[in-house]
Every structure is written in C-alpha cells, then in structure tokens.
Amino acid sequence: MTEPKDNISSQYLILNIGAHSFAVPVMNIQDVIKSINKTPVPLSKANINGLLNLRGHIVTEIDVAKTLGIEGRKHDSKNDFAVVVDIKDEFYSFAFDGIGDVIEIKNTSIDPMPETVQKSWHKVSKGVHKLSDKLLVMLDLNLIVSLISDDKEPSIAIA
C-alpha cells in the first residue's frame, strides 16, 4: 500500500459498518463487489466469512465488523458490500455494510486515534479524519490481515 506523503491529498472511499464510518485509500481497491455466494471455511477464525471467486482469483473475505468487535448493528443487511484488495499477492475482500462517496483527504488533516478507543482499533488504524458531520476512521487493510494472521486464537471477536 502506498503511503500518502505530507500535504498530498489522496482519494479515499468511505465505508460504513452500523453507525461507524471508515476510510480506505481508493488506490488499493481492485473492486467493490456485492458480497454473495461465499463458501464457508470450517475451522477458520470467526472473522473469516469465507471464499469467493472473483474472475478466477480466490478471494478470502474478512468480516471487518467482527474483527473490530462492532456489535449490535440495527439493520439486517449486514456485510452487503465488500472491497477487494490485493495484499502481498493474496486477494482479500473486506465486508462492510455499505459504501459511500469517494473523497479527498489531506494527509495533514488526519488526527491520531484517541487513546481511549479499544486496542484492536489502534492496531489497524492510522488515525481519524474529521468531516463536518462525522468522524472517519482511517483503516489500514494490510494491518487487518497481519492482525488476523498473527493471532493464534481461533476467534478475535470473542477474545
């Protein structure tokens, strides 16, 4: 993932899970797909939704809500959309509830994550961007994958 330099603005895609909003760099996104027809993988961690076929590539889908421990979402249509990202030659899709606009965010306008927020959020986020009506959590999808790969527990969500 290319690191945005100071004062250079890059494009980010806004993604939603429940009431939370996240921003992911557009550059890295291969595709945005409707998350359907997943093949479950037994014995995998709880935040792995399953496998799907995207144009001949096998994509492993990660449930972002479970990874971050977001619970009690209102509407039923969870995990509707997924963004597909190539991380070290492996394809992953990250499931979100919904997608929003693409916006420009200046690197300098990103504030550090408040310390009171859960540890798992610190591990996968570089900071917070302030919009007029809401806060955007800047997600680093690479870190989500390494967080899951390194975790020896069968389920992060429960831990």
Added chain:
Amino acid sequence: MTVLEDLINLVSELVLTRNQLLQLVKISDEDSSASAPLQRLNRIVSDLQEGVMKTRMQPIGNAWSKLPRIVRDLTMDLGKKINLDMVGEETELDRQVLEMIKDPLTHMVRNSCDHGVEMPADRVAAGKPETGTVELKAYHEGGFIIVEINDDGKGLDPHKIGIKAVEKGLIDENQRENMSDKQLLQLLFKAGFSTAEKVTNVSGRGVGMDVVRTNIEKIGGTIDMDSTLGQGTKFRIQIPLTLAIISALILEIQGNRYAMPQLNIQELVRIQPDEGDKIEMINDRPVFRLRDRILPLIDSQTLFGVNDAPGSEHLQDTKDEDADEASVGPDLDLANKLIIVVTAGASHFGLVVDAIHDMEEIVIKSISSVLSDTKIFAGNTILGDGNAIMILDPAGIASRFEVTDNMAGAEAGAAAGNTQDDFIHAEKTAMLVFQAGKGAPKAVPLGLISRLQQFDRKDITVSGDGMIVKFQDDLMPMYYVDPENQTLNDHLVTSLVLADDVSDAALGLVIEKVVDIVEGHMDLTTSTARDGVIGSVTLGETVVDVVDIAHYLTSSREDFFSSASHQQKTFAPSSDAGEGAASIATSGVSALIVDDSPFFRNMLKPILSAAGYEVTLSEDAVAAIDLHDKGKMFDVILSDIEMPEMTGYEFVEKMRSDSAWKDLPFIALTSHTTPQDVEYGYEKGFTKYIGKLDKDELIRTIHSVLSSK
C-alpha cells in the same frame, strides 16, 4: 505472477465462461442457432487450454544440468572416481514440480557419491571396476514421473542403520531386533538420522534424508529405497506430472462442497443399515467394519466440530438423546451416508460424507495466510461452476486426529484413556456376538475386546494344546472357543484380541465371523455353564453362550499375566501408583468382591488375580457380612451398589459404623455414575467410585487406594 501464470489463469477463466455459456444453451434449447458456433468455441478453448498447459512442461534435464559439474567437483574433493549416467533427460514434467525436486535430487546425488561409492582402492579390493557409477533415470509411468538414483557402491547395512537408530534414540533395542531389513532401511528417512560417520563438506550439512522425503511428499510424491550390501543402493522417487492440476472427488459435508484428491481415495462405501452396516464405537471413537477390518472413522462433526477433542462432543450428544443407542453407535444419523476410504501415507481412515458429486480436474491454489492455521486443507480451487471450494488434505486430517496406522482407531481410543464407562447403560452390557465352532453363537463383553484382527495362518504356531501368534512384536497365546469343532483351515484366521492394557498382556480367541453387537441385560443362566462358558443369555431373539474369559486367562501360561503385570512400566499413567503397585502386587494383597451378578464376579476375578491379588468372591452384602463375622480380613473391598437384600450403600454404612473392617478402603463398583450418586456414595463411606468394565481404571484405583493407605 509471471506472464505465463497470468495466461493460464485467463484461459481457466475462459474455460469457465464457456462452461456457463454451454449451460445456458442447454437450458434454452429452442435457440439452436447459437449452438453451432458455441461448439466451435468449445473446441478452440479446449485446444487452447491444452496448449497453455503444455507450456508449463519442461524436460527434467533442466534440473539435472548442474549435476555433472557437481559430481566432477565431488570426485576431486573426495578422491573418488565416479561416472554420472543420465537417462531420460527429455522426460517432461511441470515447471513447478521441477523446481521442487531440484534440491532433493542434487542432495541425493551428492549422497550417493559421498556415502555410496567407495574409494577406488576399496572398489578394486571388492572386485568392482575402479570407477563407480551413479545412474540418474527418469521416465513416465501411469500419470507419474519416476526418477531413479542408483549407485553401484557399498550399499547400506541394515544392521548398522539399526544400531545407529538405537544410538540416536529413534527406536529401542527391542524394536530393532524385531524389524526386517527393509524396515531398518526405512529408518534412514526418519528425522534426526544421518549415517555419515564423519562430517565432510559434502555431508553433514544438516539436510538429512528426512528433509528429502518431506519435500517429495509435499508435492504428492513418494520415495522408496532398496539396497544390497556390497552391490549398491537404489532410490526410486515417484512424483506427479503436475502440481497444478489434480483429479479430485467433489464431496459434500454439511451442505458445503470439498475436494478430495483422487490419489488418496481407495474406495467409496455406502452405509446400508438394511444390510447390517452400522457405525460402532470403540471407546468413543466411531469405527466401521470393512471386510473384517476395523476402519477408524472421522465424521463431519469430528472434522469440523468446535470441540477439539475428536469425537467427544458427538458422543455426548447421542448419549443425551438416546442412551440405548450410544453404546452401539449413532447409526441412525449416519444411515445412508457415504464413507470415503482415504489413505495418507501409512494411515487409513474413513471420512463420513453426506453426498458425492463429480470427479473433477481441479487447479490447486494456495490458501491465504489468514487461513493457514486450519490444518486440514491442502489448498483451494475454483470449480467448473465458478464456486470456490476448499481441498481437503488427507495427511493433515490424519495427523490432526492421530490416525497413525490401520488399526489406530482402537488404539487412539485406548490412548485417550477415557475412563467413562460406555458399555453399561442401566445394567445393560454391549456384547460382541460371533460364530465359532458349532452350537449357539458366542458372546464376549465388548468392553473386553481391544480389537478384531486377522492373522496369517503361517504366523500361527501350534504348541501343545494352545497356539501362539506373533502380535505387535510380542507373542500372544491364542485359543479356540470350541476346540472340538474349530480348525485353522483358512489362510486368514480371524481373532478377537482381548488385551490387558495394564499388564501389556493379550490373548486371542479364534472365531469364524462376527455376527453382531447387541446390547442386553446380563441375566445369566448358569445351567449351560461348562469349561470356557459362563452361561447363556438371551439377547433379543437369540440365546448366546457367554464366553468365560477367566477360563482362558487362567489357562494361558501361568506366568504370562502375572509376570507381565509386575513390570513397573505398565502402570505408567501415574508413577506413584506404579511404585506402590509393584510392591503391593508381589505381596499378595487380598481383595473381596461383593457383587450379585455372577458375570461380573467371574469377570473381575481373573482381572484382579492376574494383577496379583488374592480374590474372594461374595454373592451379596449379607454373605460378605458373614465373612466379616467369621473374622476374615481383607486389604480392600469392592462392592456393587445395587444388590438384593442389602444395597452397597447400606453395606458400607454398616461396615463403617462399627466393625473390624471400618478402616478398610471400600471401592464402589457401579454403572451409575451421576454426580449425586457419587456424592451419596462418599457420604455413606465409599473411598472410591469406579465403572465396572473399566479394567485399567479399576486396577489403577485399587493401587492408588492401597498405596495411599
């Protein structure tokens, strides 16, 4: 990703799209104008796929190109004369496979030069030409590439290998003596083994033959070796043509599809309850009788279950629902399912699946790193219909569930040491009913049988009025159940093995065939009792003779059981109990068994006698109190709970209150082990609680009770 791999991926996609198109045309068959060009597209795409796949193939000579130089350098270093012969360099195989075998091959050629071929002077002395030959040979054989590495050197000495292996602690002296030359040679592939007597710059680089084997097995190949002392060594490597595409069976478990490599599938078996097929349980492990062999089963719940302990959860469920069914196995919910008999290296197991779909050629793709902790998958793939599915890894499954050899189902069950008494439910006992000789079918409590085994006729020696057979590196006595009417005619002799795990002793009973496993009440009619038969019991519609195990235990050579039971190691599970056991068992401790069931009395007596106890039997509590009043003294008392006249609770309470026995250990023998019962029993004065048919636990408990006194 290289251009070529991209191209291959694109072609796979093209094939997939073609398949979908063909599917569409088939559905709307009125539209025939599309079908002709589609057929042409079909052909072109197939040809294209084949062509692209061919580009992956490379001659094996590419992996060998550096070898002549390596050998030449080696001959200089070692002062040997070696000629490298290469045959079949043009044999083609997948690029990826080629990469994988390059290093193992190089290593093996180095090995042959360094350890195989002798110094020129030694060769001349042995009457061989001064120049040694290392031959490298590759050819196709039935969908595989065979690579042979032969040298005409000094060969491998199995005896030396055996001694080395003992030194390295890979095997013990006892095992070594019982191994064939072929088996000894196989030790070379064990981790931690290196025959190099001195470390040269050629050998001793920490890469042993075990690494070579691991690498070859990783790509689905096998390696075999043969050596003649003084004449040379032959290695034979069998590797699949391609890694990328394998033929796999698509199967369904719990509504999801999985692929199983066809190479690992031995056969498919449909469970047909109408024809007597059923799943049985040996100490919590489901097994299936496949042509008189016991096949350990792995069902979906075991395979994917949340519970890590294989099988336990599954059994628990069945028990709660229907206690009567539990001991003979959950055959109801497995009815009409299929068993895939899978081999993985030396292991065998049956995978229970819900349905079987097609055989399909699949392209193996590696699984993503977040899934790497699921040990039972070899990869994933995309099916013709576009779905992504997981490929099961037979070796991974086998190692996860410790299915280590053919009979491992029974062994693993015993090793788990589950103390729960599976065979008794409300005084019901599961009996194995079998046919042996003439007359009524015979029965033995299932709990006493450790396995069904077929022995080769030629392995059985008739000595005196008994027989001896080699079994698990030991000699085991074997008996006819009906000596008048049984003979060893067949090539294969089926035998029940009744093994005493505590003392490592075993005995076999020759039978004709297994009829059934039946659960019934042990209402014994002793009028039919004779030598070797305790009596008869009605199981369902039929009357069967219950075999008196005690008879065979005592008729086996007198020292057989007692001497074995004194070996300390046999009490390994708890070392302190083991210490006590050795001293106690030799001093002739007396035990009183109070039980109203003649069957259990007769079964327990030989078990305890064999462990070195002086056993007194009492048919109920009243009789036991009589013994007390007569001034008899014992070291330990084992009592049933449910007895007429006076229950075990009342008995122990009475004895504890005021008697000469009030300080003795009382062990409750029971089939009721609800926590409340146990609590109540302890309140009344029992020292320990124990299931009736669990011999190991019984002996262990008695030892620990006595040693803690």
